[in-house]
Amino acid sequence: MKEGGGLVYAVGVVIPLLLTCALLTQLHAANPENDQIILQVTDNYHAIHHLLGTAAELRFKTFMEEYGKEYPTRAEYLHRLGVFAKNLIRAVEHQAMDPTAVHGVTQFSDLSQEEFEGMYMGVKGGGAGENGVAAAAEMEVGDLPESFDWRERGAVTDVKMQGTCGSCWAFSTTGAIEGANFIATGKLLNLSEQQLVDCDHACDVKERKACDDGCSGGLMTNAYKYVIEAGGIEEEDSYPYTGKRGQCRFRDEKVAVKVANFTTIPINETQIAAYLVRHGPLAVGLNAVFMQTYIGGVSCPLICGKKWLNHGVLLVGYGSRGYSILRFGYKPYWIIKNSWGKRWGEQGYYRLCKGHGMCGMNTMVSAVMTKT
Ligand SMILES: *[C@@H]1O[C@H](CO)[C@@H](O)[C@H](O)[C@H]1NC(C)=O
Numbered sequence: 001m002k003e004g005g006g007l008v009y010a011v012g013v014v015i016p017l018l019l020t021c022a023l024l025t026q027l028h029a030a031n032p033e034n035d036q037i038i039l040q041v042t043d044n045y046h047a048i049h050h051l052l053g054t055a056a057e058l059r060f061k062t063f064m065e066e067y068g069k070e071y072p073t074r075a076e077y078l079h080r081l082g083v084f085a086k087n088l089i090r091a092v093e094h095q096a097m098d099p100t101a102v103h104g105v106t107q108f109s110d111l112s113q114e115e116f117e118g119m120y121m122g123v124k125g126g127g128a129g130e131n132g133v134a135a136a137a138e139m140e141v142g143d144l145p146e147s148f149d150w151r152e153r154g155a156v157t158d159v160k161m162q163g164t165c166g167s168c169w170a171f172s173t174t175g176a177i178e179g180a181n182f183i184a185t186g187k188l189l190n191l192s193e194q195q196l197v198d199c200d201h202a203c204d205v206k207e208r209k210a211c212d213d214g215c216s217g218g219l220m221t222n223a224y225k226y227v228i229e230a231g232g233i234e235e236e237d238s239y240p241y242t243g244k245r246g247q248c249r250f251r252d253e254k255v256a257v258k259v260a261n262f263t264t265i266p267i268n269e270t271q272i273a274a275y276l277v278r279h280g281p282l283a284v285g286l287n288a289v290f291m292q293t294y295i296g297g298v299s300c301p302l303i304c305g306k307k308w309l310n311h312g313v314l315l316v317g318y319g320s321r322g323y324s325i326l327r328f329g330y331k332p333y334w335i336i337k338n339s340w341g342k343r344w345g346e347q348g349y350y351r352l353c354k355g356h357g358m359c360g361m362n363t364m365v366s367a368v369m370t371k372t
């Protein structure tokens, strides 16, 4: 990516076709990779037996209790124990790579990286900033506050839970519309992700195969287009979340918020901050690889691929002084709302360091305007 003079837009950046939410938890989905994993584990049968009675198994049992995990068979228990032990090592590796955050056991510690990342679909190029919309114009950045948080201003709904459905893109979309609607009307509403999961099949203008696909991934810019064309989005209460793709049950008369337009934001974190403050919470795509083991702190990995965007989230604020015990210093950070429930991360939130295009967070940012 070239960062030259003036504004750099997300054009021609290589991104995956769809955001698959880094959360493929259908363990036995028809996928040859899973068979591969199971084979490897079978090969490792003796290695896993060596784990029995160790500290790793003790931690596994604590983990099962804490997150209410149950495995139907002894074989599955052993398999998950093996995966868990590997994830203990991965957490240590992530800790070494990302010393300003804390990494450890999370509710995803019994999923292999492959299961978690769900990166099987669509990893071809596409223009992140291109979706038939002009990118936003440069915004004045002179008087931006040192820190800012839309949660304190009432523009952000409670952290939600996508469950075992690759619908992060729908949560990122509703978050952006909820914020824009709050700023326009003063009313905070929970909007329906399920409507998007069931009804939205909108495709990218350039990458015609990148179409929103329920629990298998999607893009926020496609979803705005869908909401514009459908005539609006319902509230959560009238179209509740099930976490499974079903028949479209959208009803015109239940529309709570209409969308007028949307725009993509330049690849420049100063500009992103200006849009966040002046416009509202922004939908963001990023590479979620460090999020599987994230417990808290400001995540600032030494290496985090910027082209492998696989997760859709919501940017709600930033801070200038995130204290890092390990680096004995302060770091500016972004505040990111996730959709993995409140037990994940910092009460459902992720802090990512600001100013480095970390994990590609600056390449797929969008704002939405509601219609009143
Ligand atoms: C939507 O936004 C684009 C620029 O981002 C602008 O050119 C266009 O006129 C807007 N359309 C409407 C209907 O407001």
Ligand SMILES: *[C@@H]1O[C@H](CO)[C@@H](O)[C@H](O)[C@H]1NC(C)=O
Pocket (backbone or CB within 6 Å): 157, 158, 188, 189, 190
């Ligand atoms: C959104 O839904 C959650 C969970 O049902 C609820 O606790 C919260 O009060 C709702 N927020 C608004 C603004 O309606």
Ligand SMILES: *[C@@H]1O[C@H](CO)[C@@H](O)[C@H](O)[C@H]1NC(C)=O
Pocket (backbone or CB within 6 Å): 003, 004, 005, 006, 007, 008, 138, 139, 141, 268, 269, 270, 271
């Ligand atoms: C980002 O935007 C700011 C403010 O508009 C500008 O001063 C800065 O030069 C831009 N950075 C890059 C790398 O283009």
